[in-house]
Amino acid sequence: QVQAGEFKSDPTGKWVSPVIEIQEGPRYRVGEVRPTGFTIFMRDQIVEPFKQVQDRYYEAEKFKACLLKVRDMYGDEGYINAEIYPDHETHAKKGLLHFDLRIAEHQRVYVRRILLQKNEMPAENLNFIERTHARLSPPVKDEAVLREVMLKRGEAYRRFQEVATVDRLRSMDIFDSVEVQ
Numbered sequence: 001q002v003q004a005g006e007f008k009s010d011p012t013g014k015w016v017s018p019v020i021e022i023q024e025g026p027r028y029r030v031g032e033v034r035p036t037g038f039t040i041f042m043r044d045q046i047v048e049p050f051k052q053v054q055d056r057y058y059e060a061e062k063f064k065a066c067l068l069k070v071r072d073m074y075g076d077e078g079y080i081n082a083e084i085y086p087d088h089e090t091h092a093k094k095g096l097l098h099f100d101l102r103i104a105e106h107q108r109v110y111v112r113r114i115l116l117q118k119n120e121m122p123a124e125n126l127n128f129i130e131r132t133h134a135r136l137s138p139p140v141k142d143e144a145v146l147r148e149v150m151l152k153r154g155e156a157y158r159r160f161q162e163v164a165t166v167d168r169l170r171s172m173d174i175f176d177s178v179e180v181q
Contacts, residue, residue, distance in 0.1 A: 078156030
């Protein structure tokens with residue numbers, strides 16, 4: 001619990017020191033992780049990422065990382081809209097937090113087509129060398145970019161292919177930035 005305490009102040013009223021009272025509660029360890037609503041994966045596959053935090057004191061960031069691993073598992077199978085709703089149940093006597101993960105898988109998503117969005121190099125504010133280079137070196141052709149794209153039309157959208165595509169395009173070392181939307 002966090003609440004405001006009494007202010008400490010200078011008798012002349014020129015300064016004040018606010019007091020924040022913090023009352024810590026008991027620490028909890030992560031207990032069971034109980035998924036529901038899953039059909040794509042086996043229960044053990046969903047619980048596996050949480051084994052690293054089970055029986056340890058609950059840390060929000062580490063638990064969130066486990067949730068992201070499960071979400072990525074779904075994304076790698078084309079279920080990029082899958083949602084995981086965690087809820088918890090506390091057992092104060094045992095000092096345990098049990099988590100219920102309600103999974104909404106939704107539908108598998110497929111790649112319709114790949115759209116490239118490129119910006120044009122601005123011609124203004126370039127020095128002589130940059131202007132000369134812009135005239136002599138042609139822009140990268142769409143075909144060259146599309147060869148590096150791992151996602152294919154008509155196939156399930158897989159998150160790992162998205163990540164691999166960005167890595168491949170960045171490794172070409174000819175773009176200022178690469179983003180997938």
